[in-house]
Amino acid sequence: MNDDELMRTAAQLKKAIRPERDLWQGISEAIAEPAPRRWSPLFVQAAAVVLLIGASSGVTYMTMKENAPSAVVTTPDMIFEQASFGNRYNLGPGFQDARDLLVADLEVELERLSPETRTTIETNLTLMHAAINEMNSALEADPENTVLQGRLLRAYREELALLRRMGELTRNVMLRNDI
Amino acid sequence: MPVDTEKRALAALLTSASSDYSRSMATVSTNVQTDERALIRQAQRSDKRAFEALYRLHIDKVYGICLRMTGNVSEAEDCAQEAFIQAWNQLQKFRGDSAFSTWLHRIAVNSVLGRMRKSKREQDRIMAVGEMDRPALETGDSGEMRDLSEAVDRLPEGARNVFVLHAIYGYSHEEAGEMLGIATGTSKAQLHRAKLLLAQQLKQQGFEP
Numbered sequence: 001m002n003d004d005e006l007m008r009t010a011a012q013l014k015k016a017i018r019p020e021r022d023l024w025q026g027i028s029e030a031i032a033e034p035a036p037r038r039w040s041p042l043f044v045q046a047a048a049v050v051l052l053i054g055a056s057s058g059v060t061y062m063t064m065k066e067n068a069p070s071a072v073v074t075t076p077d078m079i080f081e082q083a084s085f086g087n088r089y090n091l092g093p094g095f096q097d098a099r100d101l102l103v104a105d106l107e108v109e110l111e112r113l114s115p116e117t118r119t120t121i122e123t124n125l126t127l128m129h130a131a132i133n134e135m136n137s138a139l140e141a142d143p144e145n146t147v148l149q150g151r152l153l154r155a156y157r158e159e160l161a162l163l164r165r166m167g168e169l170t171r172n173v174m175l176r177n178d179i
Numbered sequence: 180m181p182v183d184t185e186k187r188a189l190a191a192l193l194t195s196a197s198s199d200y201s202r203s204m205a206t207v208s209t210n211v212q213t214d215e216r217a218l219i220r221q222a223q224r225s226d227k228r229a230f231e232a233l234y235r236l237h238i239d240k241v242y243g244i245c246l247r248m249t250g251n252v253s254e255a256e257d258c259a260q261e262a263f264i265q266a267w268n269q270l271q272k273f274r275g276d277s278a279f280s281t282w283l284h285r286i287a288v289n290s291v292l293g294r295m296r297k298s299k300r301e302q303d304r305i306m307a308v309g310e311m312d313r314p315a316l317e318t319g320d321s322g323e324m325r326d327l328s329e330a331v332d333r334l335p336e337g338a339r340n341v342f343v344l345h346a347i348y349g350y351s352h353e354e355a356g357e358m359l360g361i362a363t364g365t366s367k368a369q370l371h372r373a374k375l376l377l378a379q380q381l382k383q384q385g386f387e388p
C-alpha cells in the first residue's frame with residue numbers, strides 16, 4: 001500500500017462511531033448541576049473595601065471612646081515647620097531646605113521631559129507661586145489675619161507635596177520610556 | 180416506442196431524477212444547517228432539550244475522534260462526555276466563526292489531551308510492569324480498513340493524533356496543529372512518521388506496497 005492508497009483508505013475509515021452506551025444520561029446529570037459559584041473579583045474588592053472601612057471605623061471608634069490623643073502620621077521625609085509670614089517667603093530652614101532639594105530634583109527631571117510637558121508643569125508651578133506671592137502681599141497689609149495665614153501655610157504644604165509627586169511621576173515616566 | 184426515443188426519454192428521466200435528487204439533498208443539507216443553527220441558539224438560551232438534539236447530531240463523530248485518539252472505549256466515553264459538558268459550559272462563547280462540529284471537535288481533542296496528560300504517569304507505570312496486548316478497537320471497520328484501523332491504534336501518541344485528525348477526519352495540518360497545540364511543521368513531520376510506521380506494520384501483515 002503506497003502513500004496515496006494509505007491516505008485514501010484512511011479517509012474511508014469510519015468517522016462516526018456509535019458509543020456502546022448512551023452517554024447523554026451522564027452529561028444531562030452534569031449540566032443539571034448549577035455551576036460552582038466563584039467569587040467575582042468585583043465582589044471580592046467590594047468585600048475588601050467594606051472590611052477596610054469597618055476595621056477603620058472600629059479603630060476610630062475605640063480611639064475616640066478612650067479619649068486617646070489623636071495620632072499624627074507623617075512620612076519621615078516630610079518636614080512641616082512653623083512658617084512665619086511677611087513680605088517674602090519666610091519659611092523655617094528645614095522647610096526651605098526640603099523645598100529647595102525637591103525643586104532641584106524636579107529641575108533635573110524636567111530636563112528629560114518633552115518641551116510640552118515641561119511647559120505644562122512649569123506653568124502650573126508658576127500659578128502656584130503667584131498665589132503664594134499674592135497671599136504674602138495680603139498678609140503684609142493684614143499680618144494678623146489667621147485665615148490668610150492658614151491658607152498660606154496650606155499652600156506651602158501643597159507646593160511641597162506637588163513637587164514631590166511630580167518628581168516621582170517624571171521618574172516613573174522616564175523608567176517606562178527607558179524600557 | 181422506437182428504441183432511440185425510448186433511450187432519450189429514459190435519459191431525460193434520469194437527468195430529471197438526478198437533478199431532483201441533487202436539489203432535494205441540497206435542501207436537506209440546508210435544512211440540517213438551519214436546524215442546527217436554531218438548536219445552537221436555543222441551547223445558548225439554556226435549553227437542554229436543544230442541547231440534547233445537538234448531542235444526538237454530533238456524538239458519533241465526537242466519540243469516533245475520542246476512540247481513535249485514546250484507543251480505549253472507557254476513556255473515549257469519558258472524553259466524549261467531558262467534551263459535551265465543556266461545550267455546554269462554553270456555549271455562550273460559540274459565535275459561529277467556525278462550524279459547530281469543528282468547535283466541538285476542538286473541545287473533544289482538548290479533553291483527550293488533558294486526560295492523556297493526567298493518565299500518562301499511570302500508563303507509564305502499567306507499561307513498565309509489562310507490555311500489555313490492547314484489545315482490538317471496535318470501530319466498525321471491516322477487512323483491509325480494519326487492519327489499518329488497528330495499525331493506527333498501535334501508532335505512538337503524537338503520530339496517531341495527527342494521523343487521526345488529518346488523514347481520517349480531514350483537518351488540514353494548520354487545523355490539526357492548532358487543535359493539538361503543535362506547529363504545522365510538527366504536524367507534517369508526525370504524519371510522515373505515521374505513514375512510515377503504518378507502512379511497516381501493514382507490510383508485516385502481508386500488505387505489499
